[in-house]
Amino acid sequence: MSSVALAEPSIEHRVHYLNVSYGVKSWLLTTDHKRIALLYLTLITFMFMIGGFFATLMRLHLITPQGALVQPETFNKLFTMHGIIMVFFFLIPSIPGVLGNFLVPLMIGAKDVAFPRLNLLSWYLLLVGALFEIYVVLSGGADGGWTFYPPYSSIYANTHILAAALGVFIAGFSSILTGLNFIVTIHKMRAPGMTWFRMPLFLWSIYATSLIQVLGTPVLAITIVLLGLERLLHVGIFDPALGGDPLLFQHLFWFYSHPAVYIMILPSMGVVSELVTCFSRKRIFGYEVVGFSSMAIAILSFLVWGHHMFVTGQSIYAGLIFSVLSFMVAIPSAIKVFNWTATMYRGSISYKAPMLYAMGFIGLFTMGGLTGLFLASLATDVHLNGTYFIVAHFHYIMVGGAVMGYMGGIHFWWPKITGRLYPDAWARFAALVVFLGFNLTFFPQFMLGYLGMPRRYAVYSPEFQVLNVMSTAGASILAVGYVIPLVYLIWSMRYGKPAGPNPWGAKGLEWEASSPPPTENFEETPVVTEEAYAYAREALIRL
Amino acid sequence: MGPGIPLHPDQASTIARGVDNLHFFLTGVTLFFTVLIFSTIIYFAIKYRRRSEDERPPEIHGSVPLEVVWTLIPALLCGVMFVWASSLYFRNSRPPTASTEVFVIGKQWMWQLQHPEGPREINELHVPVGVPIKLTMISQDVIHDFYIPAFRIKRDVLPSRYSSIWFQATKTGKFHLFCAQYCGADHSEMVGWIEVMTPSDYQQWLSGGMQGETMAQGGARLYGQLGCITCHGTGKGPSLVGLYGKPVKLASGETVIADEVYIRESVLVPSAKIVAGYTAIMPTFKTQVNEEQILQLIAYLKSLAAPEVSAPGKSEMPAERKTK
Numbered sequence: 001m002s003s004v005a006l007a008e009p010s011i012e013h014r015v016h017y018l019n020v021s022y023g024v025k026s027w028l029l030t031t032d033h034k035r036i037a038l039l040y041l042t043l044i045t046f047m048f049m050i051g052g053f054f055a056t057l058m059r060l061h062l063i064t065p066q067g068a069l070v071q072p073e074t075f076n077k078l079f080t081m082h083g084i085i086m087v088f089f090f091l092i093p094s095i096p097g098v099l100g101n102f103l104v105p106l107m108i109g110a111k112d113v114a115f116p117r118l119n120l121l122s123w124y125l126l127l128v129g130a131l132f133e134i135y136v137v138l139s140g141g142a143d144g145g146w147t148f149y150p151p152y153s154s155i156y157a158n159t160h161i162l163a164a165a166l167g168v169f170i171a172g173f174s175s176i177l178t179g180l181n182f183i184v185t186i187h188k189m190r191a192p193g194m195t196w197f198r199m200p201l202f203l204w205s206i207y208a209t210s211l212i213q214v215l216g217t218p219v220l221a222i223t224i225v226l227l228g229l230e231r232l233l234h235v236g237i238f239d240p241a242l243g244g245d246p247l248l249f250q251h252l253f254w255f256y257s258h259p260a261v262y263i264m265i266l267p268s269m270g271v272v273s274e275l276v277t278c279f280s281r282k283r284i285f286g287y288e289v290v291g292f293s294s295m296a297i298a299i300l301s302f303l304v305w306g307h308h309m310f311v312t313g314q315s316i317y318a319g320l321i322f323s324v325l326s327f328m329v330a331i332p333s334a335i336k337v338f339n340w341t342a343t344m345y346r347g348s349i350s351y352k353a354p355m356l357y358a359m360g361f362i363g364l365f366t367m368g369g370l371t372g373l374f375l376a377s378l379a380t381d382v383h384l385n386g387t388y389f390i391v392a393h394f395h396y397i398m399v400g401g402a403v404m405g406y407m408g409g410i411h412f413w414w415p416k417i418t419g420r421l422y423p424d425a426w427a428r429f430a431a432l433v434v435f436l437g438f439n440l441t442f443f444p445q446f447m448l449g450y451l452g453m454p455r456r457y458a459v460y461s462p463e464f465q466v467l468n469v470m471s472t473a474g475a476s477i478l479a480v481g482y483v484i485p486l487v488y489l490i491w492s493m494r495y496g497k498p499a500g501p502n503p504w505g506a507k508g509l510e511w512e513a514s515s516p517p518p519t520e521n522f523e524e525t526p527v528v529t530e531e532a533y534a535y536a537r538e539a540l541i542r543l
Numbered sequence: 544m545g546p547g548i549p550l551h552p553d554q555a556s557t558i559a560r561g562v563d564n565l566h567f568f569l570t571g572v573t574l575f576f577t578v579l580i581f582s583t584i585i586y587f588a589i590k591y592r593r594r595s596e597d598e599r600p601p602e603i604h605g606s607v608p609l610e611v612v613w614t615l616i617p618a619l620l621c622g623v624m625f626v627w628a629s630s631l632y633f634r635n636s637r638p639p640t641a642s643t644e645v646f647v648i649g650k651q652w653m654w655q656l657q658h659p660e661g662p663r664e665i666n667e668l669h670v671p672v673g674v675p676i677k678l679t680m681i682s683q684d685v686i687h688d689f690y691i692p693a694f695r696i697k698r699d700v701l702p703s704r705y706s707s708i709w710f711q712a713t714k715t716g717k718f719h720l721f722c723a724q725y726c727g728a729d730h731s732e733m734v735g736w737i738e739v740m741t742p743s744d745y746q747q748w749l750s751g752g753m754q755g756e757t758m759a760q761g762g763a764r765l766y767g768q769l770g771c772i773t774c775h776g777t778g779k780g781p782s783l784v785g786l787y788g789k790p791v792k793l794a795s796g797e798t799v800i801a802d803e804v805y806i807r808e809s810v811l812v813p814s815a816k817i818v819a820g821y822t823a824i825m826p827t828f829k830t831q832v833n834e835e836q837i838l839q840l841i842a843y844l845k846s847l848a849a850p851e852v853s854a855p856g857k858s859e860m861p862a863e864r865k866t867k
Contacts, residue, residue: 073728145725151702152685152727156651240703246686247701280591281598286605311688312699313706316636320629327621334617335610341580342609344587348598351588359584366580370573373621377628379635380566383695386688386723450566452552452692454723457731461719463549505596536602 011419011498016516018419031116032519033101038417039123040097044090045486047130050137051085052482054078059441059475065462075458076143077159081133083146084164088171089130091402092260095267096178096213097126099409100206102417104182106510106517107200109191109526114184118177125174132167136160145456147257150249151239154230162231169224172217175263179213182206191509193528197291200508200532201284204291205270208298212259212266216302220256223249247312254305262301265365265397266294268405269336272358275408276340278506279355280347283533286339293332300329310381319378326376333369337362352504353427357408360435364400368393371446389449392442400438407434407485414489415503419516420496426488434481440474507533555718555739556694557711558635563695565627572620635696638709642677645670646758646838649680649687649700652729654720657835659842660749661757666735668720670712671745677709679803683834688724691737697723705803712739762843765836769828780825781818787841787848792819806841 012019017034027035058078061069070078101119105112113119136142142164144153153161186207190199227249229235236242238249277284284290306314306322314322340362349355371393374380384390415421444467449455453464460468502511509528513521554560591600645668646657656664670676680689680700687700689708698708722733740748756764766772774780781791790798791805794817799805808815810832813825832840 072731076725076728076730143727149686149725152725156685156727240701280600281593282600283602283604285603286610289605289610311697313701313704316633319632323629324625327625330621331614331617335614337580338609338613339605341583341587342605344584344591346600346603347587347591348593348600349588349591350593359588362584363577363581367573367577370569370576373572373624374566374569377565377569377624378632379562379628380569381628382632382635382697383562383566383692385697386690387692447550450551451549452690452719452721454690454721454731456725459731461734536599 011516014514015518016419016514017519018516020519029120031112031120033105033113033116033119034417034517034519036119036123037098037100037102040093040101040126043123043127043130044093044097047085047089047133048482050134051082051090052479054082054085056475056479058082059472061458062460062468063472065460065465065468067459070458072458073143074141076456077141079456080143080145080164081137081141084142084168085133086398087146087260087264088168089126089133091264091398092175093126093171093178094264094402094406095271095409096175096182096206096209096263097123099202099271099406099413100178100182100267103202103413103510104185104206105189106416106513106521107203107508108186108189108194109509109522109528110185110189111520111522113181114188115181119181122174122177122181125177126171129167129169129171129174132163132170136164136167139163147253148224148227148249149253150227150230150244150246151241154227154237155234155239155241162228165224165227169221172221172224175213176217179210179217182210183214186210191526191528194509195528197288198528198531200270201273201287201290201294202267202270205266205273205294208294209263209266212263212298212301216256216259216263219252220260223252223256226252247309247314250309250312251305254308255302258305258308259298259301261394261397262297264402265405266297268361268402268409269294269365271405271409271412272340272361274506274508275354275358275412276343276362277533277535278412278504279350279352279358280344281505281535282343282347283531283535284339285342285345287532290336290339293335296332297329300325300332304329307376307381310378311385323376323378327373330369330373330376333365337366337369351428352411353424353431354408354412354504356428356431356435357404357411360431361401361404361408364396364404364435364438368396368401371396383452384449386454387449388445388453388455391455392445392449395442395445400442404434404438407431410489411485412504413510414492415499416510416513416515416517418493418496419499419514420492421499421503422485422488422492422496426484430481430484430488433477433484437474437476437478437481441471441478442474444468444470444474507535553693553714553716553718555712555714555716556691556696557713558631559693559695559713561631561635565624565631568627569624572624638677638707639675639711642675642709643670644677644679646842647678647680647689647700648683648834648838649689649722649726649733650683651685651727652722652733654689654722654733654735655835657758657838658749659758661755661760662749666720667738668735669738669740669745669748671742672712672715672739674742675709675711677707679705679707679838681705681834681838685726686724687722687726687733690721690723691718692721693718694737699724705807712737715739715741715744758839758842759846760843761836762839762841762846765832765840766843769831771840774825781821783844784847787845789848791816793817794819794821803841806844807837810837810840 061067142159142161144157226237230237236244238244238246304326307326310319448467499515501514648655654666656668682700682702689700690697694710696708696710698706718737720735720737775783786801789801791801792798810828814823817823
């Protein structure tokens with residue numbers, strides 16, 4: 001490997017995807033999957049900052065029981081916009097949009113995705129959706145929560161719900177097209193020798209995610225159209241006063257939005273499989289089991305939506321069925337956790353920043369998953385539903401899980417994306433800050449929920465204050481933990497040391513391309529002769 | 544934990560302890576596996592830390608017996624949780640038959656609570672300790688959610704649809720009532736108190752609050768005012784004496800139970816379910832009655848159903864005698 005690094009001309013003197021052309025137009029009209037990945041990175045980082053800013057305001061507001069900062073109406077808009085932006089404009093496009101776009105062709109030895117122009121269109125759709133949300137924010141905001149439950153959202157609210165929902169509707173098509181693109185790419189464009197069972201597990205999870213995106217998102221689109229019809233034209237679909245059924249909306253909404261949870265977490269699971277193997281220098285423990293568990297999760301995810309509706313008046317027997325299915329979806333998740341842990345057994349473990357994020361992911365995802373069992377259990381869900389317990393649970397999955405995985409992935413592939421290294425000490429420090437800040441923010445919320453504090457409360461009963469202050473303190477630490485990487489990653493783009501093609505000694509085709517890769521990724525189509533994660537073998541045969 | 548942080552909410556209903564036991568079991572499982580995974584990761588990370596850059600660890604593909612074990616253990620645990628939680632939920636969902644009724648109307652942003660004996664309360668509910676209370680709830684606008692943490696009960700309150708929930712308080716005191724479904728600007732102020740009293744205090748409170756009519760009396764008054772009696776007392780429409788809770792044969796051939804839902808629908812959308820042998824001549828009363836008045840009418844019909852064995856022709860409905 002070192003011989004390769006020597007032969008590599010320096011970043012400035014080599015033509016790669018970043019310097020092949022210059023100017024705004026060369027970026028905005030690019031069809032290179034790697035440049036599109038960077039477009040996604042820019043857009044979702046911006047959206048993450050807005051969503052994070054709203055979260056910060058909320059946490060500050062909740063320092064006192066009567067609310068320290070804003071009017072209740074404003075608070076309601078803050079949590080609504082925070083949810084919409086973070087779910088639809090950060091979490092869902094995060095790993096597929098950035099790492100998926102960058103890595104899927106590289107990992108399978110292809111020049112690009114199957115439909116490069118469609119790929120660019122996906123980004124523009126997300127951009128248009130995002131512009132809608134920014135318009136909503138600037139023009140006064142929307143309330144009602146990211147869940148848009150009618151008849152409140154369709155009839156009673158007088159905020160900009162329609163524009164917010166339309167933004168989500170448009171972003172949904174971005175998600176569908178991205179999923180479609182990846183499915184076709186993975187099916188049709190694998191390099192010779194790259195059989196299904198030689199694929200890195202990241203691709204398995206992206207594939208499973210894409211299936212959910214393609215099959216689930218249209219239901220969300222239909223639901224939003226129906227909501228729009230009722231709000232605009234008073235067609236009675238959900239509001240009983242017009243002859244509709246409000247629970248119908250919840251069924252439709254969760255039929256998409258529960259699988260959407262797995263759109264957010266499955267890609268992170270794929271990232272973690274890559275990180276744990278690389279930094280343990282080992283094959284994944286139980287490759288097939290981990291791969292199939294992704295598919296099992298994708299399929300089961302469509303059958304559990306009713307567990308969001310245990311207290312709505314859904315029949316007891318429907319509740320029983322959704323409960324048992326929800327328990328079933330926990331099992332493949334547990335299997336993954338055990339396999340990642342076992343992968344470290346007798347490995348050669350290095351504590352680089354991406355590995356710290358991966359280890360954080362495994363632990364926090366375990367907690368997030370296990371606290372989900374409280375909500376799959378009918379009797380405890382009755383008490384915990386709609387409280388801060390739910391908030392804590394899904395943030396353990398979404399932030400402790402999905403965002404941790406995303407951060408780990410960004411740190412892992414950053415040298416490949418930019419060709420440069422970031423300061424590892426700072427990165428490890430930031431990972432630690434994120435871990436501590438995260439737990440301090442969200443652990444108290446489990447206790448708050450159990451004590452009975454409902455979510456979406458702008459003012460609350462004084463006995464909840466101590467735990468709320470703890471949570472706010474944690475949130476400020478967490479915010480610092482997210483700002484630090486932003487600084488050193490941007491810094492590294494200019495001043496970082498050149499990374500060379502494979503700074504981690506990782507396996508996988510993407511590490512055989514130079515860093516940053518040339519526009520066509522590989523000079524000649526690679527031929528794959530070994531399984532993924534063949535860390536025990538000598539260096540790769542080609543080179 | 545320092546002072547000021549309560550660790551668990553009051554256990555103030557008959558079901559609270561059962562729910563908490565399950566909660567503690569789940570907490571135990573969560574702690575066990577979280578500690579197990581975290582400590583294993585840290586142990587491996589230290590024990591197998593990279594000592595030299597040339598290290599090539601042995602290749603391990605996996606282990607079928609291990610996969611089976613760590614599939615079966617979670618599956619087994621999940622099975623236990625499912626059976627435990629579901630049977631508890633099943634039991635908790637069934638109100639005792641002899642429950643006292645209270646009616647709840649949720650609206651932006653207040654709770655209106657109505658005792659059959661007459662007293663009407665806003666954002667406050669007085670109940671006796673040790674008596675099962677059944678709440679019949681409906682929303683006048685958006686979806687609300689009736690949540691009493693100390694009782695471990697929660698239920699969505701839907702527009703145009705009755706939902707019900709029950710509890711039996713086990714200790715006296717004041718307990719939070721929260722709306723747990725986002726319902727608009729003042730959602731977080733749609734809160735109140737459940738005041739659980741000793742039966743004698745409750746009787747005293749109740750007699751103090753009884754200036755007006757009972758719900759059934761209010762219903763009887765409406766029954767006359769709205770002219771229900773002109774058809775339902777003359778044979779033009781089906782008789783309503785002893786109707787509540789009984790099966791009704793419909794023109795469509797179906798049979799339905801005459802419960803709150805059926806009565807409410809029959810007042811608002813009379814054509815939805817036509818009683819066998821009658822024609823759809825009844826107009827809708829949508830614009831003439833509100834949710835509260837419908838509840839009063841239901842209470843009145845219930846009061847007619849109670850003495851079903853006694854001869855028809857109670858003083859409240861003299862005209863009924865002619866029908867049948």
